Amino acid sequence: MRTWKFQPIDQTVAKFINCYWCIEKESSDITLDNPILNPDPSATLIIAPDEQHYCYQNSHQIFSGVGCHWLFPNSQSLQLDHSKPFHIIGIKFHVGALYSLHKKPATPKLDLVEEVNFMSLFNNDNIVQSNILDLSKNNEQLCIELMDELILSWVKNSKLDKQSELVRKAIPLLSTTPVSNIGSQLNCSQRTIERNFSRVTGLTLKQCQSMNRFEEVLSRLYQLENQPVNWLDIVDEFGFSDQPHLINYIKNIIGKTPNEYLKKRDITIDIYGDFESKT
Numbered sequence: 001m002r003t004w005k006f007q008p009i010d011q012t013v014a015k016f017i018n019c020y021w022c023i024e025k026e027s028s029d030i031t032l033d034n035p036i037l038n039p040d041p042s043a044t045l046i047i048a049p050d051e052q053h054y055c056y057q058n059s060h061q062i063f064s065g066v067g068c069h070w071l072f073p074n075s076q077s078l079q080l081d082h083s084k085p086f087h088i089i090g091i092k093f094h095v096g097a098l099y100s101l102h103k104k105p106a107t108p109k110l111d112l113v114e115e116v117n118f119m120s121l122f123n124n125d126n127i128v129q130s131n132i133l134d135l136s137k138n139n140e141q142l143c144i145e146l147m148d149e150l151i152l153s154w155v156k157n158s159k160l161d162k163q164s165e166l167v168r169k170a171i172p173l174l175s176t177t178p179v180s181n182i183g184s185q186l187n188c189s190q191r192t193i194e195r196n197f198s199r200v201t202g203l204t205l206k207q208c209q210s211m212n213r214f215e216e217v218l219s220r221l222y223q224l225e226n227q228p229v230n231w232l233d234i235v236d237e238f239g240f241s242d243q244p245h246l247i248n249y250i251k252n253i254i255g256k257t258p259n260e261y262l263k264k265r266d267i268t269i270d271i272y273g274d275f276e277s278k279t
Contacts, residue, residue, distance in 0.1 A: 001023065002026075005019050007019050016093060016100065020089065024087040025082060025086050033082055034079050034080060034082065034083070037056070039074050041211045043073060044090045047133065048068055048129070053081075056079070058074070060076075068121075072109045073202060073211075074110070075203075077255070089136055096168070096171075100164045102154075124153070132146060167196060167201060174205065174208055214253055220238075246258070
């Protein structure tokens, strides 16, 4: 399986884009047919061939279609269909970036996958997704430059208003500060930060904090590989009240107890795989 992941080259673009990534599976590759995607508060634009099918499934519904699509912030784990060869590029946005870029949807969506026409997104007749996909195989550097160019066409019309600026300041605090104290940390009322955060990201502060913590827990479990896990250590490290709280927390998100998860370890650590970022 071919994979790569890069940060944007243009620093203006980097204010809105977390990374670009690519995965290509050929028929000879041996991989999990149905890996599980962990919850993520970010939106990702998936660039794919027009005829290529996709399928995502959570505990409530199935999202399927063909070609390019939006993967909006997901609060639950998603099961993917990677049983057949595929080739996809992802543009992963920072949390709340679509609001600042004034891109549809105007109101952020949660737990939704939505098919999209590539040409209608960028209004550039000289660039089609097949060109970008070809470059992702043959010239990674030029592929990244081209995607920077596409996003810059959005950035020119972007606006960082007071709401989005407040959210940008709140996001780093989620890893170290109780949600109830974030308003005071930013010298505003808790109601103001809660309202603005929801408006910009489509998430509550608590939802975003929970997703980020879940990824950290899974990363720790992934690092342990086949070593025995001391669940009390995990409880202490990530601030759970007790072991039953941790068990329920994981089960509510992925539908499995921690021990059931460890038998397969089929959760991806990043948006579509665990591979190193390049700068």
